[in-house]
Amino acid sequence: MNPYSKYLENRNALEILSETPLYLQAFAEKVEDEKLKKVWADGKWTGNEIILHLIHVETIFGNRIRYALTEEDYTVQPFEQDNWLKRESSSIGTENISLLISLRNFNLKLFQTLTNEEKSRTLNHPELGELKVGELLEVLAGHDLNHRQQLEIIKGNKK
Numbered sequence: 323m324n325p326y327s328k329y330l331e332n333r334n335a336l337e338i339l340s341e342t343p344l345y346l347q348a349f350a351e352k353v354e355d356e357k358l359k360k361v362w363a364d365g366k367w368t369g370n371e372i373i374l375h376l377i378h379v380e381t382i383f384g385n386r387i388r389y390a391l392t393e394e395d396y397t398v399q400p401f402e403q404d405n406w407l408k409r410e411s412s413s414i415g416t417e418n419i420s421l422l423i424s425l426r427n428f429n430l431k432l433f434q435t436l437t438n439e440e441k442s443r444t445l446n447h448p449e450l451g452e453l454k455v456g457e458l459l460e461v462l463a464g465h466d467l468n469h470r471q472q473l474e475i476i477k478g479n480k481k
Contacts, residue, residue, distance in 0.1 A: 323450050324457060326464025329471075335456070335463035340430060342466045343423045353477045355415030362472040369476040371407055372469050373418045378406050380422060383462045384429040390445040390455050391436075397446040433459060 324330075330338070358369035367375065382401065389396045441456030453461075 324461050324464055325450075326461055326468055329464040329467035330460060333463075335459040336433060338463035338466055339426070339433060339459065342470070343426050343430075345470055346419050346423050346426075349473055349477060350416045350419040353416070353473075357476055358415050360476055362475040366472070367407070369473060370415060370418070372472055372476075373422060374407060374410060375403055376466075376469055377418060377422050377425060378403065379462070379465060380425045380429060383458060384425070384432070386445060387429075387432070387455055387458060390443050390458070391440055395446070397448070400448055 353369070358373070361368050362372070378401075386396075386398050389398075436455065441454060441459070443455045444452050445455070445458070447453055450461075
């Protein structure tokens, strides 16, 4: 089950994951650090928090996929995203975007080499049930698109 499937619109997950670093680079060139301190909607995260959250998710999903490829019956450890955000500073601004781009490019080197057999390997998620590696890539891609929409609102200062 992919909670972000509505964002995919039948697009290829690897295509979306590959274009995100280009999107982030263009975004970083057009947004001022000051705008990243703004929320995208009342009661929601700031741009800085979204970027930090994307870094967390990139790290976690990269590790989950690596474990699923190398361990039998791997069960993921869920995490509470808001607790992770509270623990770290989110005030660095566009510096964090460079880190996120580097992490994604690192993970893409693995993701782009996956065979159909590897994409079919399974992992267990306590909330989402059994998932295949390929489905995890789709979750990550939909997650990207969800947060890219929020960053566009922040960049355009639309509220």
